[in-house]
Amino acid sequence: MSLTNEKTINMYTKMITARLMEEMIGQLFAGGILYGTTHLGIGQEASAIAACMALQEGDKITLTHRNHLGCIGIGMELKYIMAEMFGKETGVCSGLGGSMHLLDPDKGNLGGNGIVGGGLGIATGAALKMKYKRENNVVLCFLGDGATNEGLFHEAMNLASIWKLPVVFYVENNGYAVSMPTERSMNIHDIAKRAESYGMRSIILDGNNAVDVYNLTFSAVQYVREGNGPMLIESKTYRISGHSKNDTEQRYRDAHEIEQWNAKCPIKRLEEYMLKNNVATKEMLKKINAQVTEELKEAILFSQNSLEPAVEDLQRYVYAK
Amino acid sequence: MSLTNEKTINMYTKMITARLMEEMIGQLFAGGILYGTTHLGIGQEASAIAACMALQEGDKITLTHRNHLGCIGIGMELKYIMAEMFGKETGVCSGLGGSMHLLDPDKGNLGGNGIVGGGLGIATGAALKMKYKRENNVVLCFLGDGATNEGLFHEAMNLASIWKLPVVFYVENNGYAVSMPTERSMNIHDIAKRAESYGMRSIILDGNNAVDVYNLTFSAVQYVREGNGPMLIESKTYRISGHSKNDTEQRYRDAHEIEQWNAKCPIKRLEEYMLKNNVATKEMLKKINAQVTEELKEAILFSQNSLEPAVEDLQRYVYAK
């Protein structure tokens, strides 16, 4: 489906939601209000959100430790995400999961994952089920450049390929795995090349260009949906945020590099596109920003007013009935 | 070093030793004389042995579950191998290791392995040490086609590549992993292609042609020895034996296929080469066969006359001093 104006505005709204949410989460952590750890996705909004928007009803995603953007992308509600960040009973996982484990199968999200590469097996299995049940759906499996060095990447890619599973492996190459630059962690320039080991098709896209991300992901998803087997997408992007809330020093990269990528801000680029192509006016964008800001405030209020999960319920979900 | 006549005769002797030994082991199992399990290498003599012969003093190998040939190739003595097969105190591993765990670091063998792919990490580590110590040596890491689907293959190849380690990954593609044909276990024709994921060079060779195996492995080993980083070799060969001593039915392949490969017998081919190129006469070959037969008999006698390891010594090697 081509990118209608409505869809573009929807996409923009989600990207802005994600950006403001991540900034807010960063502040809440800095202020000691949120507990635990978190991995923000500032700079990767187009890469994550536009990709999710290329999916249709019944499709699934698996996410990583850096999963907030994907949650917004797939349509999870801000307040339930935020309530989970606060560890509240009203959170998507009742406060049991936390930042890395946001999960909402009804919306198509099979889960963030604290284990790098952890989603690879799950995505493959979800796709196996779709194929087995002759469903017309696909799984979009998010992973980072670092995750492609895990053994499970190799195994899952191979399984998906020999069984022609409807799964798209969506590698967000953001230049680093914590402090390890992608060029030091592998001896190849394009991660997409790795698809060839499995006789799998691949494409490379500019992950900071939302329109490109949408269009190319959409075509890949269609190809996979048609039963042609899996594909790999390498989305070249950059993480503006530190790796996690603890990554303050950042001795492994210099400010200049960050600046360069800031100039390629996916949100600014989408705004320019929308204005230039008359998808929206400046006023509309302003209004969206204001609306989202309001929504975010409400989400935080909702979270703060929610109850803590009860200690008595600890055993409740260890085993399924 | 080019293949001198002496070396060729030596290679032939080892190949014949391996063949007769494997046939004997097969018989001893069939007769209920040997205990446990075993994986014979009949048909792969050139692939394993000629490759080992391309090594020099101080080089190391890691082997797989199908490791008897490599042991002969690297120069371990028949009687200590056989004594281990018998589980005797005089065996290379004092009867504690058995068929899959033949190991002799003094001869350069860092071990067979009951875990498919288990040697990959070990080989990489041994190569790391060589590089760290500025040694002029390489590790030859044996593995099967099946092992290249293990995650550890991917991880180890990548490590070796980014660290430019002196290791040659020697993949013996014998067409099957137990009952799984290579073409069903991966979507590519040549396993060598997998090297590209790591920016690694590779070659493909005819694993049933001893002279080719030697020459090409030798050049690869030299390339690696010179500090150019790792390489992958795909040796195309075929396992004539069943997978293990339990693989009797073999419903997964037909007799015709085995016949075709029998026609490419690496030993017959080397004999023809030697006769044609005046490396040896028929009489010499006959004599070698007779000598090896004698040696094998002695090795079995030695094994049978050896003592069982003592139960009292069970704890002795659990921890190193």
Next chain:
Amino acid sequence: MKEITYKEALREALSEEMTRDENVILMGEDIGIYGGNFQVTQDLVLKFGEERVIDTPLSEAAIAGCATGAAMSGLRPVVEVMFSDFVTLMMDNLVNQAAKLSFMSAGKVSVPMVVRLPMGCGTGAAAQHSQSLEAWMCHVPGLKVVFPSNPYEAKGLMKAAVRDNNPVIFCEHKLLYDAVGNVPQEEYLVQIGQANIMKKGTQLSVITYGYSVQKCLQAAMQLRVKGVDVEIIDLRTLLPLDEKTIIDSVKKTGRALIVHEAVKTGGIGAEIAALIAEKAFPYLKAPVMRLAGKDVPVPFNKNLEQAVVPQVADIKKAAERLMRK
């Protein structure tokens, strides 16, 4: 009733469950035309096709992960691990994914899968093909762990495991595959979480599971001749343990001998001994005794291999020693 082997019992259970529920699928190395390393899945591919009896490449981690994802999505995969020793390659997917997903998602997803692990030594397969690793699994909340000791239990537990909505680690013992036993003609389940008193007795509770049950039964016969009346508890499920059956028995006999093949230190026998020491302490007439695998890797040599796990004579001797205390 009919007499079948342990492996036939497993095969029947799988076949019946696959017939009953099309969501049940099998995955593993060489389980198709090869029939599985221990012939458990023999000919099932002919009956159910390659889509339901899935031969996998050598990729244990991804198989476990794939099964997890399939299970989260509504299928009920049964995974065969060729030797339990290779579960080392699946630990992340089993422990960090499958076992925790129900909890982490506050019940939004469940993971109904079975992982079959052929355990134990006695075939000369040496250190990397002979371990008994059930204790690791019992230390992971979110998993269930069962270990049948005979064909009846094998079939009944397998059917229960397939229907369970949680990841079930299904331990099998290689030396049991050809053991014969009676199973009912009609359908039955063996409930997960229930131990079985294999033999009633009054003087000593022998608590065991898996292949060791057979050995304990033999030892009990010999002990009877010597006037020692042993009660034998076949645990059948190791997680969750059937505490009541264990504690009730020990309260009655006042003596407990725990027998298993897994390495003693950190074995599940420790958990059982600790339970008894906690909950039946005032009833104990003698120290709780554990007879288990020696703290060494499994050696290849047959004599040594025999020596590392409790044999009938060892069990008898231990029981006699315990009776004298």
Next chain:
Amino acid sequence: MKEITYKEALREALSEEMTRDENVILMGEDIGIYGGNFQVTQDLVLKFGEERVIDTPLSEAAIAGCATGAAMSGLRPVVEVMFSDFVTLMMDNLVNQAAKLSFMSAGKVSVPMVVRLPMGCGTGAAAQHSQSLEAWMCHVPGLKVVFPSNPYEAKGLMKAAVRDNNPVIFCEHKLLYDAVGNVPQEEYLVQIGQANIMKKGTQLSVITYGYSVQKCLQAAMQLRVKGVDVEIIDLRTLLPLDEKTIIDSVKKTGRALIVHEAVKTGGIGAEIAALIAEKAFPYLKAPVMRLAGKDVPVPFNKNLEQAVVPQVADIKKAAERLMRK
């Protein structure tokens, strides 16, 4: 004497051993310029260079395997696992290779390596980043397992671990990294296999290790006020256990409380309880009690997270309960 933190103690130990022996190298994710996730290796790369402080890609299995091969060849690698939970990805290499190689080769090779595992909960990192998995490791003959509870032990045990010729699993607790304590100016080792009596007492033996030691010490002070005189044993090494120190203490006090953070079922507390039930039975005045982590994955929510592991108040209460028995 000087006062340093636990993480400084570890860093000093590594630095001293690297200076002493050029065969000692470090491997792990982000241990170079990033300094390690918990800053243990901070600036070591500046001192020893990238050849000895090796940043690895995300490849836990290969890192463990590579360390094994390097160790077999004469190096002494110290591997940092970013969170202990990821050791699930290393199990095959640690258990089937490193732990068994000395035995399988009849002593022809040895594997002198250290694997550092940051354990435990209390940082809100949730189910996949908060486990305490030491019990698995204690069930593997061929491994050694240590768990220091303070800077003195951290430094001394690390130096001993680096010099040990076997694979040593080195458990660290995240909440201890910033704990301060005195260490000698001069060189010292803490011998592997020796427990330490942290506080002498007569009425009750509290057996514990790692972060729980601190909590037990606090509880002991409160108990003292109530007239309960507790002896606290800091195990320091979990495999091999210092049986003598444990048993002697229990023989003296007649009461044993075992405290750890790892999940109770199948935890190392079970092994200790079983040992006591076996070897100090006649001396026991009350059942052996275990106070351990609840049998659930670690929840994210802070209250719940606190509730799943024994806190000072829980320890005090348990001790009082045990004294009444």
